[in-house]
Amino acid sequence: MxxxxxxxxxxxxxxxxxxxxxxxxxxxxGTFWTASAHIITAVIGSGVLSLAWAIAQLGWIAGPAVMLLFSIITFYTSCLLTDCYRTGDPVSGKRNYTYTQAVGSLLGGYKVKVCGFIQYVNLFGVSIGYTIAASISMMAIKRSNCFHNSGGKNPCHMSSSPYMMMFGVAEILLSQIPDFDQIWWLSILAAVMSFTYSGIGLALGIAKVIGIGTFRGSLTGISLGTVTPAQKIWRSFRALGDIAFAYSFSMILIEIQDTVKSPPAEAKTMKKATKLSIAITTAFYMLCGCMGYASFGDFAPDNLLTGFGFYNPFWLLDIANAAIVIHLVGAYQVFCQPIFTFVEKWASQRWPESKTITKELKIPMPIRGFRPYKLNLFRLVWRTAFVMLTTVISMLLPFFGDVVGILGAFGFWPLTVYFPVEMYIEQKKISKWSSRWICLKMLSMGCLMISILAGTGSIAGVILDLKVYKPFKTTY
Structure with missing residues (x-):
């Protein structure tokens, strides 16, 4: 600048x-096409793996209906958010470069701090979820090969803890790369990996349905007897959180909009891009979720790919699980960069004279052509401690589906609905108690109730899991 x-x-x-x-x-x-590609890349991720399980809890009627409802709500509130990119005039008003800056510009006060807190907690939770998901995929590769090498005689039970530690070591090393978020090819790699494992999961689901010759499942979801009435209620609530997590991209929508050229007005381009990308994403989600449910019925797994763990061709599943691991190794760093930056900036402002925080040691690289590596002691200690903390929490709570549900519930209402609605009301100067104001507030309150139900169901799931799970001892 x-x-x-x-x-x-x-x-x-x-x-x-x-x-x-x-x-x-x-x-x-940026154009309509590049913005659409960025949104699709941001939306389609590990959340797609839990959709078959979510639909299995809700059934053939409520499952697709709830997914369609979330897509409509997300599209509508995203359109409200795009109108908040510029404060005041939609063509010449002051630009807001980030989601938090838009909240600060239009709402200000304590709401900026609340928004920042929710974002950082959500990012912290995502790093835990990614650690769990990566370990599940690494275990799936190991178990698949173990099972086939033994001819199906060895159940191949193992603990997830060593794989989480392996993932954590890799993230400690990668976290020390300065300006990791500036590596341009990372988004391309993440997009390729996302579509690789999602596409393989969809293809296997279709193949399995063709193989069994029928669609499994029921109109009302998982049957009583398979689960208790209480479990069915809690699982149905958690399914809402899983679906909400799959649509969580609002926090980066403003950043994507900041890449778009004008004229036409950025909001106009982004509304079209959002409509196309959510339509494509929803169609893809419907296919993955419904074909997964059709394949497994009541026994649809938390993570779709683990359900195919012992099926042939097992090498194809290994590719899909490897793609998940590669995607999550990079995605973990991308999601953690804002937390790293925030803490390091705060520390440098709080103790500007401290050499431990500000001094960088230049270490020559043994490979010719590479610039010296800049080692910062505070960055080394703080980022290592952060990764270790997320790894330990993941080892204590290795429940992928429940963690995804909690993240979806925690982030959906405030980031996808509440702040966009409040900013839009302020931006457009909508009169209090007018019909439009009442409708927007009712939408926000309705989504708050959905988030509360989803969070309650997910927390209940964790409590039930902890009754049978023993940290560092339980094997799968």
Missing amino acids: GENHRVFIDNPSLNDSQCFDDDGRLKRT
Whole structure:
């Protein structure tokens, strides 16, 4: 920004709309297509793996209906959020570069701190969920090969703890890379891996349905007898959280919008991009979730790919699980970067004279052509401690489905509904107690109730799991 600003002033020949936008930054080049691709990449992730289980709890009627409802709510509130990219005039108003900046610009006060807290807690939770999911996939690869090598005689029970520790060691090393979030190819790799394992899961589901010659499942979901009446209620509530987690991308929508060029107005482009991307995502989710439920019926697993664990071709499942691990190794770092940056910036401002926090040691690299590595002692200790904490919590609570449900419930209402609705009301100066104001508030309250039910169901699931799970001892 600093260099660009100097060029903007010192070179009058470049001082025109062909080089810079109205905020003095280099011209944005994003389009409807690039914005759609970014949204699809952000939405389709590990959340897709739990959708078959979610539909199995709700049944053939309520399952797809609830998924469609979440897609409509997410689309509508995303459209409200796009109108908050600029404060004031939708064409020439002040730009908000991040979600939190939009909250600060339009709502201000304590709500900015609340929003930041929710975002950081959600990101912390995602890092735990990713650690659990990666360990499940590593175990699936090991068990699949063990099972086939023994000819099906060895049940291949194992603990998830060593695999979580392996994942944690990898993340400690990667967390020490400065500016990890600037590695441009990371998003491309994540997108390829996401579609790889999701596509394989969908293909296997279709193949299994063709093989058995019928669609399993029922109109009302998992049957009593398989679970108790209380378990059915809690599981149905948790299913709402799992589906909500699959649609959680609102916190980065403003950042994607900040890449879009104008004219036309950025909000207009983003509304079209959101409509297309959510339509594609929902169709893909419907296929994955419904085919998974059709394949397994009441016994649909928390993680779709683990349900195919001992089926042939097992090498294809190994590829899918390896794709999950590769995706999550990078995704963990991307989601943790805002937390790392926030803590390190706060520490440098709090203790500006401390050499432990500010000094960087240049370590020569043994490979010619590589720049010296900049080692910062505070970064080394703090980031290592963070990864160790998320790993230990994952080892204590290795319940992928329940953690996903809690994350979906915790993040859905505030980040996807409440703040977009409140900012939109402030942006458009909607009169209190007007029909539109009442409708928006009713939408927000309704979604709050959904989040509370989803959170309650997920927490109940964790409590039930802990009754039979013994940390560091239980094997799968």
